Amino acid sequence: MTRKNVYSCQLNTGKQGTRKIELLAPAGNLEKAKTAIRYGADAVYIGGNRFSLRSRASNFSMEDIQELCQFAKEFGAKVHVTVNMLPHPDDFEGLKEYLLELDEAGIDAIIAASPAVLSLARSLDVGYELHVSTQHSTTNSKSIEFWKDQKMDRVVLARECTLEQVSAIAKKQILPIEAFIHGGMCISYSGRCVLSNHMTLRDANRGGCAQSCRWKYRVFDDPKSETPISPEHRLFSMSSRDLQAVDFVEEMINSGVSSLKIEGRMKSAYYIATVVSAYRRLIDEIYEKGFASDEFRKEIKMEIAKAENRPTGPGFFKGIPDRKVQLYRDHDETVTQEYVAEIIERIDDEKVLLRVRNKFTPFSHAEVFGPNIKPASIFIEEVYDEQGNPMEACSHPMQMVMARYDGPAPAFGMIRKRLGDDTTTGRNSDSKESD
Numbered sequence: 001m002t003r004k005n006v007y008s009c010q011l012n013t014g015k016q017g018t019r020k021i022e023l024l025a026p027a028g029n030l031e032k033a034k035t036a037i038r039y040g041a042d043a044v045y046i047g048g049n050r051f052s053l054r055s056r057a058s059n060f061s062m063e064d065i066q067e068l069c070q071f072a073k074e075f076g077a078k079v080h081v082t083v084n085m086l087p088h089p090d091d092f093e094g095l096k097e098y099l100l101e102l103d104e105a106g107i108d109a110i111i112a113a114s115p116a117v118l119s120l121a122r123s124l125d126v127g128y129e130l131h132v133s134t135q136h137s138t139t140n141s142k143s144i145e146f147w148k149d150q151k152m153d154r155v156v157l158a159r160e161c162t163l164e165q166v167s168a169i170a171k172k173q174i175l176p177i178e179a180f181i182h183g184g185m186c187i188s189y190s191g192r193c194v195l196s197n198h199m200t201l202r203d204a205n206r207g208g209c210a211q212s213c214r215w216k217y218r219v220f221d222d223p224k225s226e227t228p229i230s231p232e233h234r235l236f237s238m239s240s241r242d243l244q245a246v247d248f249v250e251e252m253i254n255s256g257v258s259s260l261k262i263e264g265r266m267k268s269a270y271y272i273a274t275v276v277s278a279y280r281r282l283i284d285e286i287y288e289k290g291f292a293s294d295e296f297r298k299e300i301k302m303e304i305a306k307a308e309n310r311p312t313g314p315g316f317f318k319g320i321p322d323r324k325v326q327l328y329r330d331h332d333e334t335v336t337q338e339y340v341a342e343i344i345e346r347i348d349d350e351k352v353l354l355r356v357r358n359k360f361t362p363f364s365h366a367e368v369f370g371p372n373i374k375p376a377s378i379f380i381e382e383v384y385d386e387q388g389n390p391m392e393a394c395s396h397p398m399q400m401v402m403a404r405y406d407g408p409a410p411a412f413g414m415i416r417k418r419l420g421d422d423t424t425t426g427r428n429s430d431s432k433e434s435d
Helices: 030-038 062-075 095-105 115-123 141-149 163-171 195-200 246-255 269-289 294-305
Strands: 022-026 043-047 078-082 109-112 129-132 154-156 177-183 242-244 259-262 339-346 351-356 364-370 373-380 400-404 414-416
Touching: 022 030, 022 177, 022 269, 030 043, 030 062, 030 269, 043 062, 062 078, 062 095, 095 115, 109 115, 115 129, 141 154, 141 163, 163 177, 163 246, 177 246, 177 269, 246 269, 246 294, 259 269, 269 294, 269 364, 269 414, 339 364, 339 400
Parallel strands: 022 043, 022 259, 043 078, 078 109, 109 129, 129 154, 154 177, 177 259
Antiparallel strands: 177 242, 339 351, 339 414, 351 400, 364 373, 364 414
């Protein structure tokens, strides 16, 4: 099969161009991938069972990949597969066969960091594109010129680039550029940390990162001392706030970035639905009106905050992050429980069939959102079990219930607690950390 020659049509020409910037979403399994596409992703990136980082994600069998490719085509979406392990000599066994299988499955691109993997794929004359992973830490246009000479199709920039650098590189239009806009940040240079290797024997560059930087440590001024400098309740970590780039999307569109990437293959379907739909609305607003107002961007940030479990910040977009963007002190990744029910179908004008995801009670305020609709406030009235018995509380995950409420019930929609209720725990970019 001849490789696709899509370079000329994939270069983004900004908000006046005929092609919208791509919104690229993560997915750790087939359910999450379909959710991302339904909620507005133009493409999803996934990992197969081999040669991929994020080994703790569910990842995809070849049958799953084939099913996803077919599903994506129905929505006009694309499928990118990560082959981004940094291979040791023994890791090449079966790689050629795997790359050919991906071609047969119908994927649109692989994302790889190793020149050996990329060169092998190029030599096979496969039909999918070759994207240079952020694991390669590309931070300048000279490197992109090199990758163009190697006949690569896209370069994913390192997350350590400032917005000014991203814009300058994209405007050169050497190759299509992909940039991260949301998700976890690495406290080291992306993909170059070996802290996990030393502390847990889990190789971060081969899919096993234990996120040792997020652990809580006692700090000593002398290795022989038995008394830490900081008290027990002031433990130290080296973690970074997650990236949230709502304020920078318009500039990236105008500068000609081709793809905006969300991190989070380990995240839940609810997280993916919330974040993808929010950025979808933001991108569409910019293309429709030419800009996104401060008020609209604030609304999008509040929407994203409903799924966040860590404080967020601008990453490197404003320059080298200062201490306000770091999480040096004690902090927790809060398990959010805003997502309370999955919409199955509307039974009649009054009743909706739901699948319980987290505890909620009848006669309570909530919010419904779904593919292609804005979040809407609702009031859940009576709730019945499958036998028609009224319920005082819905506390059994995956239980099917019938609820009465006046409001939308979109297919594949979700119901959540309203931000600001006592039970809401989502965090936004204004979250503060004490000194």
